[in-house]
Amino acid sequence: MSAQQLEEIARRACADAGIAADAMVAIKVAENAIFRVPEQRLVVRIARAGQADAARRELEIAAWLQSHNVAAVQPLGSRSDFAVFDSRPVTLWRELPPHRNGTEREIGGALRKLHSLPVPAFLSNVEPFVRLEQRIDGASSLTESDRRWLRERVSELRAAWKELPSGKPWSPIHGDAWEGNVVTTDAGVTTFLDLERASVGPPEWDLVSTAIKHSSFGWISADRYADFCGAYGDDVATWAGFTLLRDIRELRMTSMAAQAAGTNPKHASQAQHRVDCLRDRAGSRPWSGWEPIA
CATH class of the missing domain: 3.30.200.20 (Phosphorylase Kinase; domain 1)
Structure with a gap:
């Protein structure tokens, strides 16, 4: 449309x-x-x-x-x-009134409050693999080898999700807690936006979004990540299930870029770079060169 x-x-x-x-x-x-x-x-x-x-x-x-x-x-x-x-x-x-993106400290504090709420009956469980296959299938810029690898990776991670290590009790989660979806108004009120992915799930699913900004992409410093952990009261990167949730998040970000490249060629190089990172063709984390898809 x-x-x-x-x-x-x-x-x-x-x-x-x-x-x-x-x-x-x-x-x-x-x-x-x-x-x-x-x-x-x-x-x-x-x-x-x-x-x-x-x-x-x-x-x-x-x-x-x-x-x-x-x-x-x-x-x-x-x-x-x-x-x-x-x-x-x-x-x-x-x-919303005038606002800015939330800081790591503000996001950590807001998530801590959200995760402490009782689970309402109308919230369904998180679906970490929703629409992944469709995005990969619609990514016309991918080579068939990369497309096949991504499909196989989805299957591997889906199987691993069923064996997710125990962690915090499942709670209400935002589901997509990047700084653009958690903002702070000029009056100082930290506010959640974009509630499409809100669900019941492991609180760690929300925490990984900020953790990988530091460990996977180097977008934030160690001090800023420490601010986030301090405000929330825990460091998700020390949890046994961190690597699995990190890998799922990175795959979701890659499939989104690949789908975008299928309809807009200007995103093709970014999509390919993300695939190359996941396939160990671009060195080890933190990777450089991951840029927003506008």
Whole structure:
């Protein structure tokens, strides 16, 4: 679906809610599209077709977090916060006040609070391999050798997941706790965004996202990682299951880049670099050259 078609869906969702949306700004147009309506302090999220239940669940999760005094993005509160247009689920959210990406210390503290909450009945278990095979199959820039290796790697890690070493009790987790999804407002409130992957799972799944920024990619210093561990109260890298979760995270990041390269050739070199790292063609960790896929 084109960016113009997605914007038209966003406008229809606003009209359905009785909201004027003359000025609309695209924030992200990818698998999920996000638009901002500045004059209404509104954000419109458009999910993939077939994700209606997941989109409704995000609204439910946001309300549940608010009830437990955990700061998170909030539904707009209109008559039509959820709707489906042309098979695409659409949700309406309040725009956050001015904010920045969370620091490692802030993310660690926010995750510690989230992981301490009781498990709600409506949250399903984490699915660490969701859509991996589809992304690999859709990655047309890959050689057949690399594609076959990635498929085999998914199978290996899926089998290892069934034998995940014991660790912290499973709890509510964010599921995608990068700094762009955990932000701090100018008022100092650290807030969770993008609740699509929220689920029940090992708390370590959230912690690995920051750990590999240091150990796999060298994106943050040892001191910044120590700030994260101090705020959370533990270092996931010392846990017996760390290597497995690290490898799954790296594979997810690689498959995402490979899928993006299938539709946009400018990402092909980044996707290939990530595959080369996983296949031991680019030296040992921490690897250089891993860059965001915009």
